[in-house]
Amino acid sequence: MKRFVCIVFLVSSVFVSAQEWQATFSDAVSVSVRENKPIVLVFSGSDWCAPCIKLERNIWQSKEFTAYSKENYVLYRADFPRKKSNQLADDITEQNRKLAETYNPKGYFPLVVVLNPNKEVLGTTGYKKISPDAYISLLNSFVK
Numbered sequence: 001m002k003r004f005v006c007i008v009f010l011v012s013s014v015f016v017s018a019q020e021w022q023a024t025f026s027d028a029v030s031v032s033v034r035e036n037k038p039i040v041l042v043f044s045g046s047d048w049c050a051p052c053i054k055l056e057r058n059i060w061q062s063k064e065f066t067a068y069s070k071e072n073y074v075l076y077r078a079d080f081p082r083k084k085s086n087q088l089a090d091d092i093t094e095q096n097r098k099l100a101e102t103y104n105p106k107g108y109f110p111l112v113v114v115l116n117p118n119k120e121v122l123g124t125t126g127y128k129k130i131s132p133d134a135y136i137s138l139l140n141s142f143v144k
Contacts, residue, residue, distance in 0.1 A: 021075045025095055028076035032117040038143050039119075040073045043104045043111040047081045051127035052110040064132035073139070080109070114142040 022028035025041075032039045042060075044052040059065050069075060078096040081087060088096070103113045103121065114122045123142025128135065 020070065021077050024092070025076050025078070025099060028074050029117070029119060032074040032115075035074070036117060037072060037074050038122060038139075039115040039117075040069070040075050040139060041099065041103060041113040041115055042075070042077045043100060043109060043113070044077055044079050045081065045109045046077075046079050047083045047086045049109045054129075055110050055112075055127045058129075059132050059135045062132035065136060068136050078104075112139070114139055 022031060028039050028041075031037070042055075044056070046052060046056070078099045079088060080096060080100075087093070100107065103115075104111050108126060110127050112125045114124070116122055123139075125138055128138070130138070
């Protein structure tokens with residue numbers, strides 16, 4: 001029984017601290033408008049792009065970014081996986097392709113685009129080998 005309780009606690013703590021990446025870009029826009037928060041739109045190649053994987057591991061999954069983003073950003077990941085086993089639903093793939101045409105026409109990976117609730121670009125960046133707090137400051141510099 002103790003083992004079961006420990007497992008339930010660990011699993012629930014992971015979900016409680018997990019970020020709230022929106023399922024669709026339209027969801028992200030709706031939340032952004034409702035809560036008046038900027039959108040952090042991330043173009044990622046989750047299973048082939050080494051800098052994308054580093055950005056995920058070092059920034060997006062950090063305690064600092066997770067805590068800060070819950071209160072201050074709306075997150076959406078436009079992922080472009082290459083492995084068959086990681087392919088997204090057709091509608092999400094098409095949505096991400098259209099987002100890339102608009103916000104990432106040169107096809108940079110990773111590309112992080114900060115948007116206001118009206119979907120206007122406030123700034124862009126990519127992977128930087130900096131601390132999560134420094135990355136938060138960089139994203140915030142676009143919002144001000």
